[in-house]
Amino acid sequence: MTKIAILGFGVVGSGVLEILTKNQNSINKKTNCDVEVKKILDIRDFSDHEYAHLFTDNYDEILNDDEIKVIAEVIGGVEPSYTFTKKALEKGKSVVSSNKELVALHGAELMDIAEKNGAHYMFEASVGGGIPVLRPLGLCLAANDVYEICGILNGTTNYILNKMFVENVAFDEALKSAQKKGYAERNPSADVDGIDACRKISILMSIAYGKQLDCSKIFTEGIRNITIDDVSVIEEMNCVVKLLGYGKICDDKVFARVSPVIIPKDHVLANVRGVYNGVMVTGSETEEVTFIGRGAGKLPTASAVVADILDIVKNDKHNYTWTHSDNTDFMIDINDTDSKFFVRVNNISDDIINDIIGDVSFCKCNDSDYKAFVTKEINEAVFSEMKSSLIKAGAEILSVIRVIY
């Protein structure tokens, strides 16, 4: 019997308790693991809860309980999660986490402390919720050099974009619907501005590359600027917009970005709808492998937390670790990469566009006063200059969205 503690009894924490109690028998049968929740840390009052006797608001009770071998940190945010996790690992207790913010910021350090103290720090639930993706990436694809990762890593923005395309509603209305359904926070910035997706692509690429990426150096653009007019032109192109975390490894360097991207409707990620997530990994041997599932939610996320707990109880050795480096020169700047761009503009002739941008494909814009075109692959810095030239030539730039097809 392994005793564990849960830190934070919110959505995921209550899911972990629920799964470990209701599936106790089947888990035991399948894995030979017997896991019992001994303590739950939460400062709120749960004295009426069925498991009221498990609750404490004093972390030291958990830290100093030698029976507790594994701690599930599902508080979220950097503090007090960081301090709690460090203290536990230093005591040789393993920690499993759904906390992408903490992992993206301090993952390397925490894995290092874990290793030095004979403990584990695992975080399958931090990316892709219930989708097994970190373990397959780190273990099953170990024979591969990973070239590229491309994923819908945030369910809230996927829901919003999907709604904009299917129901032809504006961003604000789609956001309100997401908030109403509980998919988006009242302050939706972490989702709609791409911050959450940035943490997740950072974790994925850190595993693939072996060194911790610095999130502040990952170009991150959200979906607030996508308009109904964009949707109508992009629909005509038989494409959709997805907020994609994208990363690639080039020789010894690594690049990552988060941005809305136009992809064709028959792209495997185009059919990842609603709050689902999808991650496509391109390996040297497997080519593309795609993982699709619920990227969030109580039980899917808790299911990934519990899988980590079970792995630790079985004492599997895991090695999807990366190291920290103060010098992040290995990260490629977006200005040193190429992209194709969809541009919607006003007040400018086709000839001037061709003069400034070179050869472009104009898009069908039904009865509209604006025009839209897709460029060839252009260096990002060069494209920025072209944009300035368009503006100098009198153009009003209505939108710029990257394109993959």
Add this chain to the structure above:
Amino acid sequence: MTKIAILGFGVVGSGVLEILTKNQNSINKKTNCDVEVKKILDIRDFSDHEYAHLFTDNYDEILNDDEIKVIAEVIGGVEPSYTFTKKALEKGKSVVSSNKELVALHGAELMDIAEKNGAHYMFEASVGGGIPVLRPLGLCLAANDVYEICGILNGTTNYILNKMFVENVAFDEALKSAQKKGYAERNPSADVDGIDACRKISILMSIAYGKQLDCSKIFTEGIRNITIDDVSVIEEMNCVVKLLGYGKICDDKVFARVSPVIIPKDHVLANVRGVYNGVMVTGSETEEVTFIGRGAGKLPTASAVVADILDIVKNDKHNYTWTHSDNTDFMIDINDTDSKFFVRVNNISDDIINDIIGDVSFCKCNDSDYKAFVTKEINEAVFSEMKSSLIKAGAEILSVIRVIY
């Protein structure tokens, strides 16, 4: 340094050698595993091969080499693979395999021998080629009760069906194209009659259920009877046909079948095209999780074989095991299940169809002399009787295909 042997130097075997030599450094860096191929068993002459010194046609040389700890069995077929595998496991050597036929037939016994001798028997490559699916199913989803598995498990038939739908060609022509491209054997029966998919759904459901399913009791129907006329009606329904391995667990019993199935075009498996495979697992907590990738091919399959080797070298403990039982009463007969059916018929009135089958939805059949309809969910045995009644009433039944939507 761990020394291994490869049994069979065909497509997959040569891929294993290629990956272990060309990716040696990156594998070592990522996993701390140093793996060297010491012997390759093949009866053919490879005296001109770059690695000619590794080849032997005498299995005892490998079996009696105490330095060789892991054997990759990539011969395929039941014999001599079965005898070779058994002998190796009995000597405490671990075996990894891409051999779905052997695993589906003798998996339980071989895992049992492995355990008794402190060895491992692993076979990630036997299902879904390069897609990590067995390990995620057995490990990452351990916190879940698996309810249902549904998958495109055979790339050859997926290529053929895809070609029939996209290019509107008949089965025979699509098959010839698959043979020309090397996707289908000259005798294509194992693929087009569903035998290969049957072995794979059997392996998946054996992991999910914990007991070895008997392939001979799995209802298996191939794709030979799908016609151009079916395609044209089903296109009008905005659907496609996929050969699906399907399994579900109901209470204490398990059901599996292989058959062509009509699914809507926006189903996540509808967009798994060409020779790709896709497996959708429905868990109690995660809901649907889908894995998509190359289901066959030299390097994808070899990549999964190598991942198993690396896991064994790192001595991870795996538990996607199942037991054997002579009594297979736990398997639900197809006649005790319900399905929706697409039926194409001739020489019968709508009224008689309604009389015999009850309420059905008629499909749009452009300028055709046949008619087509989709039934409600009907017990399979009852539907067989209805079919007989249709025939007795003078109908010519042109096709029957199961439907999921």
